[in-house]
Structure formats: structure tokens, C-alpha cells
Amino acid sequence: MKPAAEEIWDWLDAVPDPEIPVISVVDLGIVRDVEWDGDTLEVAVTPTYSGCPATSVISMDIETALYDRGIQNVRIKTQISPPWTTDWLSDKGRARLEEYGIAPPRAAGGPERCPRCKSTNVTRISQFGSTPCKAQWRCTDCLEPFDYFKCI
Amino acid sequence: MASVDQTQLFEFLCRMGDNTLVLGHRVSEWCGHAPVLEEDIALANTALDLIGQTQMWLGYAGDVEGKGRTADDLAMLRDVWDFRNVLLVEQPNGDFGQTMMRQFLFDAWHLAMLKALTASSNEQIAAIAAKSVKEVQYHVERSGDTVIGLGDGTSESHKRMQDALNLLWPYVGEMFVADAVDDAMAQAGIAPDLASLRAEFDAHVGGVLAEATLTIPDGKFTHKGGKSGFQHSEHLGHLLTQMQWLQRAYPGATW
Numbered sequence: 492m493k494p495a496a497e498e499i500w501d502w503l504d505a506v507p508d509p510e511i512p513v514i515s516v517v518d519l520g521i522v523r524d525v526e527w528d529g530d531t532l533e534v535a536v537t538p539t540y541s542g543c544p545a546t547s548v549i550s551m552d553i554e555t556a557l558y559d560r561g562i563q564n565v566r567i568k569t570q571i572s573p574p575w576t577t578d579w580l581s582d583k584g585r586a587r588l589e590e591y592g593i594a595p596p597r598a599a600g601g602p603e604r605c606p607r608c609k610s611t612n613v614t615r616i617s618q619f620g621s622t623p624c625k626a627q628w629r630c631t632d633c634l635e636p637f638d639y640f641k642c643i
Numbered sequence: 644m645a646s647v648d649q650t651q652l653f654e655f656l657c658r659m660g661d662n663t664l665v666l667g668h669r670v671s672e673w674c675g676h677a678p679v680l681e682e683d684i685a686l687a688n689t690a691l692d693l694i695g696q697t698q699m700w701l702g703y704a705g706d707v708e709g710k711g712r713t714a715d716d717l718a719m720l721r722d723v724w725d726f727r728n729v730l731l732v733e734q735p736n737g738d739f740g741q742t743m744m745r746q747f748l749f750d751a752w753h754l755a756m757l758k759a760l761t762a763s764s765n766e767q768i769a770a771i772a773a774k775s776v777k778e779v780q781y782h783v784e785r786s787g788d789t790v791i792g793l794g795d796g797t798s799e800s801h802k803r804m805q806d807a808l809n810l811l812w813p814y815v816g817e818m819f820v821a822d823a824v825d826d827a828m829a830q831a832g833i834a835p836d837l838a839s840l841r842a843e844f845d846a847h848v849g850g851v852l853a854e855a856t857l858t859i860p861d862g863k864f865t866h867k868g869g870k871s872g873f874q875h876s877e878h879l880g881h882l883l884t885q886m887q888w889l890q891r892a893y894p895g896a897t898w
């Protein structure tokens with residue numbers, strides 16, 4: 492018997508993002524669709540940034556996780572339209588990002604507060620950071636630099 | 644859309660993909676060499692975005708061509724005369740200021756072009772453009788800020804930025820001159836009339852350069868021959884020897 496889509500979504504929610512392992516690939520909003528095509532499970536995945544090197548690792552991790560659950564045939568379909576947006580990050584994902592020390596994205600274009608001391612006195616260091624999805628900011632109260640998950 | 648000549652569509656896609664490939668490679672040459680860590684990271688990320696966009700453009704070009712060539716085949720196994728990038732992007736990095744001036748002039752065109760392409764009659768092209776434009780908005784924000792910072796900086800940085808602008812400005816025109824391929828794309832609603840992008844470009848670039856206290860050179864001369872493949876500058880061959888070396892020496896090598 493083929494597992495239902497809801498169950499598969501739960502399994503995928505246990506697959507961590509390889510670069511930010513506190514959130515899952517489902518939290519990140521990159522799994523767009525899960526559908527059976529005969530005996531093959533088709534998973535539509537959208538890349539965050541077009542050159543993100545984690546994309547191929549993510550596809551492999553998804554395949555491995557589903558294989559471990561007994562699904563033999565998995566087809567990953569790369570879907571670029573509509574383009575990924577940080578609006579698709581789950582609320583659970585946003586909360587976990589902040590706990591982890593990464594300020595979650597905001598439409599205002601900058602972090603609401605320092606993820607460590609919660610001060611709202613923050614300043615931008617650079618619009619580009621350690622991965623394509625992050626910018627570098629600094630707290631002017633506790634003086635710690637931190638990553639901001641940029642809005643796209 | 645069915646009426647568009649597939650050879651011309653292939654040419655157009657190679658132009659888009661070769662621009663991002665060649666500039667992406669150029670920018671990646673800075674990795675580990677930039678003046679400060681933040682700039683090094685920003686350059687590497689910009690290069691990564693451009694190479695990622697290349698995979699989409701050249702991947703689709705290979706599909707359209709229908710000869711089984713992948714994005715990697717097109718990037719790594721073509722010679723200079725088959726490249727269709729504009730001459731601007733193959734120019735050497737020079738100093739950091741020259742790199743950022745080249746980036747800004749390209750980014751400003753790239754942004755206007757991609758915005759127009761999101762309305763393409765070709766769904767795949769519209770999708771690639773919609774994906775890329777989000778990344779390019781970040782590129783141009785940074786390159787524009789840097790041009791302003793250095794242009795309106797010290798007398799030394801100002802002089803270097805003015806020199807860079809004098810050197811690179813004659814390469815701007817090629818991005819707006821349409822040929823038979825561009826005309827065919829415009830007629831099919833696939834791509835905009837290139838000349839129609841010029842007003843937005845001039846307003847954007849003019850504003851930034853004025854704030855940077857830099858002067859656009861007089862003179863209408865434009866270097867051409869890159870996107871048609873008629874005549875690349877000597878620099879492209881040197882770039883390809885670096886970029887393609889591994890696949891040429893060890894065909895089919897993978898990680």
C-alpha cells in the first residue's frame with residue numbers, strides 16, 4: 492500500500508536542511524508538491540538561490556529519507572516557477588532560526604532584533620553572508636555579529 | 644511562439660547564459676583575493692548566483708538545440724568563437740574598483756532585461772527571469788552602493804573609478820544594439836526590444852554615477868562583436884583556458 496501524501500510530508504519534515512540543520516526542508520518551503528505517479532513518488536523541489544550548492548545535497552537527502560521509509564522509486568522534479576520566496580518559511584522554521592542565532596527574514600528588509608540579546612539596535616555589515624540566503628548584521632548593544640536570513 | 648526559429652532561440656539563450664557564465668567566472672577569480680573579507684564573500688556569492696543562472700539558461704539552450712548537449716557541455720566544451728557574451732563581461736578584473744564598475748554597468752542592464760523577460764511569451768524564459776531577477780536586485784544594490792562609495796570617496800578612489808568608467812563605458816552600447824536574433828525574439832514576444840531598455844538604464848546609471856561624482860565620457864564609440872560571436876577580445880580565450888582546463892584535460896571528470 493502506498494503511504495498517503497500527509498504521511499510523506501511528515502517524513503520530509505524530519506529531513507534537515509544541510510546548511511541550517513535546525514530547520515527541515517519543509518520548514519524552508521522548498522518542497523512544493525508530493526504526488527504519486529504510478530509506483531513512483533514525484534517530489535517537486537524548488538531551489539532557494541539558483542546557484543545554491545546545497546540543492547543537490549537536499550535532493551539526495553530527500554531521496555535517501557524516502558528510501559529508508561520503503562519508497563523504492565522517487566523522482567525529484569526541480570521546479571523554478573513560481574520562484575522560491577522567504578514567505579514560504581514556516582512559523583516553526585522562523586522560531587527555530589532565531590533560537591539557533593539566525594534572525595528570520597522580514598519584509599522590512601532587515602532583522603527585527605538581535606537573536607541573542609533581543610536588542611532592536613542592529614546595523615548591517617554586508618548584504619551577503621556565509622551562504623547565499625544570509626546577510627551579515629551586528630548588534631550595537633551586545634556587539635555580537637549575527638546572520639540574518641535575507642528576504643527574497 | 645511556435646513560429647520562432649529554434650536556431651535563433653538557441654542563440655538568444657546562449658547570449659543570456661554566456662553573459663552570466665563569463666561574468667560569474669571573472670568574479671570568482673576574486674575568491675580569496677578581495678580587499679576585505681565581507682567583499683570576498685559578497686563577490687563569491689555574486690559569482691555563485693551568476694553560475695546558477697547559467698545552468699538554467701544553458702540547460703534550456705541545450706534542450707532547444709536538441710542535440711543532447713547539457714549546460715556543462717556548452718560551458719566547458721565550446722571554443723571562443725562559439726561564445727555569445729557581450730564584450731563587457733569578459734574584460735579583465737583590473738583593480739577592485741574596475742571590477743565593481745564592470746559589475747554595476749552589467750547589473751543595471753541585467754536587471755532591466757530580466758524584468759522585461761518576466762513577461763516573456765516563452766514560459767520557461769519567464770520562469771528563469773523571475774528566479775534570477777530576485778538575485779540580481781541584490782547584486783545591483785551592492786554594486787551601485789560600492790560605485791558611489793568609491794567614486795565619492797578619496798581622491799585616489801575617485802580617480803580609479805573615473806578611469807574604470809572611461810575604460811568600460813565604450814562597452815555599454817553593445818548591450819543595447821539589436822541584431823537579427825534580437826529582432827526575431829522581440830517580434831515573437833520572447834524578449835524586449837533592447838533599445839526600449841535604454842531609458843531605464845540611463846536613468847538608473849546616470850543617477851548612481853552622479854551621486855558617485857563621476858562623469859560619463861563623451862563619445863559614442865561602441866565596441867561590438869561579442870554577442871554575435873564575430874570578434875571577442877583576446878581576454879576571453881585566456882579566461883576559457885582556465886575555466887575549461889579540467890574538462891579538456893580529463894573529459895567527463897566529475898566530483
Ligand SMILES: [Zn+2]
Pocket residue numbers: 605606607608609610630631632633634635
Ligand atoms: Zn545583541
